[in-house]
Amino acid sequence: MVCSCGLNGQYHCLDCEDFHLSCRQCLLRTHQRLHTHLLQQYSDKTFRKVTLAEMGHIRYLGHHGEHCIGAVKETHAQILVVDSSGIAEHTFHFCTCRNAASQLQQLLEAKHFPVLYEKIKTVFSFKVLDDYMLESTACKTSGNAFWSKLQRRTDNTFTSDVPDQYREFLRVSRCWRYLQIRKWFGVGYSNSSLKDGELALFCAACPQPGINMPAGWKTDSCSYNFQMTISLNSGTHYAAGGCNGGQSLQMDSFQPTTLKQLQSLPVLMFRSPMEKDI
Numbered sequence: 001m002v003c004s005c006g007l008n009g010q011y012h013c014l015d016c017e018d019f020h021l022s023c024r025q026c027l028l029r030t031h032q033r034l035h036t037h038l039l040q041q042y043s044d045k046t047f048r049k050v051t052l053a054e055m056g057h058i059r060y061l062g063h064h065g066e067h068c069i070g071a072v073k074e075t076h077a078q079i080l081v082v083d084s085s086g087i088a089e090h091t092f093h094f095c096t097c098r099n100a101a102s103q104l105q106q107l108l109e110a111k112h113f114p115v116l117y118e119k120i121k122t123v124f125s126f127k128v129l130d131d132y133m134l135e136s137t138a139c140k141t142s143g144n145a146f147w148s149k150l151q152r153r154t155d156n157t158f159t160s161d162v163p164d165q166y167r168e169f170l171r172v173s174r175c176w177r178y179l180q181i182r183k184w185f186g187v188g189y190s191n192s193s194l195k196d197g198e199l200a201l202f203c204a205a206c207p208q209p210g211i212n213m214p215a216g217w218k219t220d221s222c223s224y225n226f227q228m229t230i231s232l233n234s235g236t237h238y239a240a241g242g243c244n245g246g247q248s249l250q251m252d253s254f255q256p257t258t259l260k261q262l263q264s265l266p267v268l269m270f271r272s273p274m275e276k277d278i
Contacts, residue, residue: 036083061106062095086154
């Protein structure tokens with residue numbers, strides 16, 4: 001198939017909407033800022049996967065994607081990029097101007113979270129970290145299942161050939177979640193130590209004196225309504241919860257140590273006045 005420029009087209013992007021084959025020059029030009037797209041090369045009547053780095057694509061940092069014209073020296077690095085579209089190596093060119101930021105800061109500005117602060121070899125895109133947070137919360141997707149999806153997204157046939165960065169993914173995802181929580185609660189840029197409960201959500205259902213509890217509740221004849229309770233079921237699971245300083249327990253089975261913990265809690269077991277004796 002002929003490219004739009006008239007040359008022989010051999011390359012096809014799986015993420016772009018256009019299905020036409022392009023030549024190498026046109027594909028690199030159109031993907032100058034589409035770094036994580038998956039590509040295929042048509043050869044010998046079949047398609048095979050190819051990366052932008054193999055085609056000579058270079059990602060320039062520090063100048064909004066443009067080449068560093070004031071570079072003191074050329075600094076290229078092969079870095080493994082984990083993105084929602086797949087896992088592949090990319091060639092990065094760091095800015096080496098006299099007032100250039102560190103390599104760590106340049107990668108963060110490019111929305112890539114590095115595994116290490118020095119001698120960076122692997123980075124995770126902000127997009128893949130946000131996708132995992134959303135899937136783990138809304139779809140209850142485990143880290144192992146999400147990583148398996150990334151492997152199959154990269155190579156659905158030979159997943160063992162995909163670089164194994166599962167442990168790094170779990171560590172970085174925990175750091176990302178913690179940083180996001182700090183940002184949501186307005187302490188993302190604070191260097192001071194956090195106080196107890198500063199990152200906790202306000203629970204409107206928990207009894208709060210002065211908010212949703214009547215005045216004089218301590219002397220109320222039905223003061224047991226404001227005590228912590230434990231709810232047991234007939235299955236293999238039980239949950240202990242209530243409003244005792246935010247303490248709660250959730251177990252899978254009865255264990256001797258667990259029973260001792262329950263007995264030590266200030267718990268008042270009672271039945272609702274609506275329940276009748278059997």
